[in-house]
Amino acid sequence: xxxxxxxxxxxLLPALVAILTPLSTFALEDVNPExxxxxxxxxxxxxxxxxxxxxxxxxxxxCCPSCAIGVRKKVSKLSNVDxxxxxxxxxxxxxxxxxxxxxxxxxxxxxxxxLAQAIWDAGYTPVRTYHLDAGDxxxxxxxxxxxx
Amino acid sequence: xxxKRVTEALWLGLxxxxxxxxxxxxxxxxxxxxxxxxxGIQFVGERRIERDLMSGNQVVAAGFSEEVDLLHVExxxxxxKTIRLTAKLPLILDARRELPDATGGKLIEHxxxxxxxxxxxxxxxxxxxxxxxGSWTLTPQARVPLGSTDNxxxxxxxxxxxxxxxxxxxxxxxxFAIGVTGWIFEGNTPAQTSGSIDFGVNFSLGDxxxxxxxxxxxxxxxxxxEKLYIGPHVYLKITDTVHTQIMYKREAHSRRNAxxxxxxxxxxxxxxxxx
Numbered sequence: 001x002x003x004x005x006x007x008x009x010x011x012l013l014p015a016l017v018a019i020l021t022p023l024s025t026f027a028l029e030d031v032n033p034e035x036x037x038x039x040x041x042x043x044x045x046x047x048x049x050x051x052x053x054x055x056x057x058x059x060x061x062x063c064c065p066s067c068a069i070g071v072r073k074k075v076s077k078l079s080n081v082d083x084x085x086x087x088x089x090x091x092x093x094x095x096x097x098x099x100x101x102x103x104x105x106x107x108x109x110x111x112x113x114x115l116a117q118a119i120w121d122a123g124y125t126p127v128r129t130y131h132l133d134a135g136d137x138x139x140x141x142x143x144x145x146x147x148x
Numbered sequence: 149x150x151x152k153r154v155t156e157a158l159w160l161g162l163x164x165x166x167x168x169x170x171x172x173x174x175x176x177x178x179x180x181x182x183x184x185x186x187x188g189i190q191f192v193g194e195r196r197i198e199r200d201l202m203s204g205n206q207v208v209a210a211g212f213s214e215e216v217d218l219l220h221v222e223x224x225x226x227x228x229k230t231i232r233l234t235a236k237l238p239l240i241l242d243a244r245r246e247l248p249d250a251t252g253g254k255l256i257e258h259x260x261x262x263x264x265x266x267x268x269x270x271x272x273x274x275x276x277x278x279x280x281x282g283s284w285t286l287t288p289q290a291r292v293p294l295g296s297t298d299n300x301x302x303x304x305x306x307x308x309x310x311x312x313x314x315x316x317x318x319x320x321x322x323x324f325a326i327g328v329t330g331w332i333f334e335g336n337t338p339a340q341t342s343g344s345i346d347f348g349v350n351f352s353l354g355d356x357x358x359x360x361x362x363x364x365x366x367x368x369x370x371x372x373x374e375k376l377y378i379g380p381h382v383y384l385k386i387t388d389t390v391h392t393q394i395m396y397k398r399e400a401h402s403r404r405n406a407x408x409x410x411x412x413x414x415x416x417x418x419x420x421x422x423x
Contacts, residue, residue, distance in 0.1 A: 034279045034320045061276025063320045064350060065357030069388045069422070070183030087388070094320050094350075097279070123182040123229045125276040 034063070035096050043096045044130035045137050052132075053082070055101045055110050057142065060125040062099065068092035070122035071099060078114055080104045107131070116142040174234045174270055174287070175222035176420040177383055177393055178316070178325070182274070184229055188422035192220040192393075194238075198412030201247070202404040204372075207411065212254065214245035214409035216302055218263070232270045237294070238263035243302045245409060261296035263303040268312075282317030291331065308333040323348045323359055338369040346381070358384040363397065372405030377414065393418040 035043075044056045062071065068090070075081065076088040078101075083089040085102030092099050099119075103110060108131060119126035119142075126142040175190040196216040201209035222236045240260050249255040268289040275282055289310035295303030314327030325346040332339045348361030360382050367375040379397035386392060395416040402410035 059276070060278055061274070061281035063279055063281055064318050064323070064359075065352060066179055066385055066391075067182075067281065069385075070181065070186065072388060073183055073186070121184045121229070123274055124281070 040096045040098060041130070041137060043093065043098060045132070047098065047100055048130065048132045048137070051100070051102075053085075053103055053107060055103060055107045055115070055129055055131070057099050057101070057115065057119070057129040058097055058127045059099060059119050060097065060127055062092060062097040062124050063094050065094060067094065067124065071119060071124065074118035074122045075099070075101055075115065078111070078118060080110065112140065113143050113146070116144075117146050120145040174232070174268060175224040175236070176391060176422050177418070180391070180420075180422045181224065181226045182229055183226065185227060186422060187225045188223070188420055190220075190222040190224075190418060190420035192222065192416055192418040194218040194220060194414060194416045196412060196414045198399075198409035200409065200411045201407060202402060202410035203407050204405070205403050208407065209248055212246040212248065212409070214243070214412075216243040217241040218302075229274065230272050232272065234266075234268045234270065236266040236268075238303075240295075240302050243300075245300060257299035259296075259298040259300055259302050261298065262294050264295050264305065264308075265292040266290070267292065270312075280317060280319045282315070285312065285314040285316070285327070287312035287314075287329075289329075289331075291333065304333060304337045306333040306335050306337040308337070318350070321350055323350065323361065338371040338373070340367065340369050342367040348381075356384060356386060358382065363395070365397070369405075372403065373408070374401060374403040375399055375410075376401035379413075389421055389423065391418075391420040391422065393420075 040058060047054065047056050061067070071092060072088050072090040075090050076083055080103050081089040082102040082104045086100065089102045090099060101115070112129065116126040128139045128141050131138055131140070176188040180186065181188055194217070196218070198214045199211070200207040201212040219239045219241055220236060221239065222234065224232055224234045226232045240263050243259040245257050246254045247257065266289060268287050270285055270287040273284045289312060291304070291306070291308030291310065293303070293305045293307055295301055295305040308331050310329060310331040312327060312329040314325065316325040317323070326344065328341070328343045330339070330341045342365060344363065344365045346361045346363045348359045350359045351357065360380060363379060363381050365377040376399065377397040378400045379395065381393065381395040383393045384391070396413070398413045399411060404410050
């Protein structure tokens, strides 16, 4: 099979890919996150203060415009999500990677394992939710993926 | 920890680099659906024009062109975010090439009908970081000869097997992708290897969002043919369901082993629905 592989490619492209792949991995590994957790906390507080009927969560990897599609498809199917708000009940801030989920009833009653699993199923890593408790911003860690 | 990461990355780089036989964009625009049980369909119109008849690096008959109009019909199903199944079928709307005839004039040949289908099984390993996401991809592929017989053939009309290996990553602002693909075919169809490197930036325009990429594709066949395409690619998300793209690529380096058309460019316009 190797004999069928054209000569220039055999040397040029593997060398290029072998060099660029690890370089790109590390170059981007060291890229500073777009925002710090401090900025994310401020943003979460603003969102919760402006709209008390939402759940705000942070998920890793949700940084591109099309990332919202899968999250919206999975999260909007959860019970009590108010699909009349935002786009089908879900809003994504790609800069902070914060997802706002509009709820029909008390947002603190949301089923966190189901919410976390919906994010996993969409292809991303849920980390924590934020909520206001008597004016103080609290966080709750989200559970790991259910492999069943 | 850092040493372990360096070692892993070097190995992955080497493995990708040696995963010789390659091409290939997958529906929908390589990126979707990432979610479990997602599916999509994509239509890509392609116009390819090669202006001259070449042999080696030399133009032997300028102005003897080949023009090919294709409609690619492509489907994808993601039943788990790590496994997809894709199918691609090109429809040759019209293909026309000019060759010198015995009197010094132009002999014109045509082709149309169904092209060869490609079935692929992209296996993805995603990673999610603070402010960054990406994936490693390994894609076994098969080419199924369905092409019809005409004056000449745009399709290879041969069974083939291929393998693609790729790495993609994206931040809030930037995206980067690199990949290699290889194909071997039955009969006399030359084996093909290719590599691609894409850099891009994300943008938002009100409710619309997307990205602009600069793509570089190098294609080499074991009969000595080489093609280096470069050009921009714009993707636009209109809604969660409706997506579109436009791409232009120019052949920056052209080499043909046998007498064949070269010095070309490609324009693609794509429209996709994902569910």
